[in-house]
Amino acid sequence: MAQPIRFTPSPGNGTDSDERIRQLAEQHTEAIASALDLLQRLHDSGVLNLLRGMVGAGDRLVDTLTAAVDTPEAIRGIRNFILLTKFFASIPPDILSSLVQTAVKGAAREKAHQAPGLLQLLGRMRNEDTRHALAVALDLVEGLGRGL
Secondary structure, eight states, X not given: OOOOOOOOOOGGGSXXXXXXXXXXXXXXXXXXXXXXXXXXXXXXXXXXXXXXXXXXXXXXHHHHHHHHHSSXXXXXXXXXXXXXXXXXXXXXXXXXXXXXXXXXXXXXXXXXXXXXXXXXXXXXXXXXXXXXXXHHHHXXXXXXXHHO
């Protein structure tokens, strides 16, 4: 026959713990309110349901992700993403910003006008900035050819 198990609460679970919790709640009222607001927003947006499902899936989720990533295409994609990230990280922001602004302005200008003639394009070769950009473009093309 089963014997009852005696339960004796540990000394740390008494009124001292309750008092400490009350003191902490009073000290951190604003943080607790902010955390509860965040929790409600996560619930409203469905993020909590997603997280609950992910935790419930456990090993099945890990197995599915592992199977998806364990293909040569996925491995190549991850490596390429890392290389592109390193490449973009090496470009100073002011140069990339200048490139984006120039591309936007050039596209707007060219959309409004007819395509430039061959002589106009050759005339732009006299510009030192154009030659610098072409040198970089040719370096990229040479590197691509070397890789093939």
